[in-house]
Amino acid sequence: MNRDELSEAVKAIIIDTVKHDDFVMSEELTATDVSGWDSLSHMSIITGIEQKFSVKFKLKELNKLKNMSSLLDLILSKMQ
């Protein structure tokens, strides 16, 4: 799976969680750019990503995430 395909798959998980697609997927995207991405949906999104890509994040890794770019980097590093 390349980065663009991964980005689309993550976007689908976000849409499934927040129940809308009223945001522009970009490397700079953060939770505050997406209406409804609160603490509960954050948990669902992270859990959804872990399930979808069969990866498990460490707490330190999650707390270092700054934006979509760092999330995609982290997932790709786990999938290698």
Add this chain to the structure above:
Amino acid sequence: MTDTDFTIRHATLSDTDFISDAIIGAEKSGTTRCGLATLFGLDETQLKTYLISMLEEEIEGCELSIDSFLLAEKDNSPVAATAGWVENAGDELPSNQAKANLIGYTFPHSNLMTMRDNAHLMKGLSIERETATLQFEYVYVAPEARGHGLAARLIEAHIEHTKKTHREVTRGQLQVFCNNDNAIGLYERLGFEVKQSYRSSEDDVLSFLPHNEKLLMEILFQ
């Protein structure tokens, strides 16, 4: 027992047992329903174990950070606690993400799935925390220590501490369920005013949470 018998201090890792009880007590807001347990399908014993684990992670900048808590103690035993932190200070994560990461990392997967099924109950009750404000959470006084003004002393101590450490912060905010008349009265006497109210229209919310309506209250620092 006089009010001077109590001292205020910052919490340490040796206080996690009391703080976990304080979190559960405060979550109940005078009822028997602790949202952190009911929404995730946990009993309170399980929740307490996970709360201690999360506090021991020493993540900063949220309501589950050991650094956020001030305690009141008497004879070296804690009897009251309140969390307070500056939202999104420096390069810290927003507190809702820090808390979600902690819970997602600590709670069993099956309980996260239970929360996912119950998430609709929180629709309308999720209140965004404003950047660069002092946020309060989990104001709790043990039953045997009530009537000594400890909640007020803890809140005022947080404000005075924040004035020294974050001079740019000029406001404090807290969220309280509408059933908690005593707490709302206390906050009003301290100078908090209602900024907005939030309501869940879900029928079964009262099976999980203390009330279906919450207030966002704010105080401007003197």
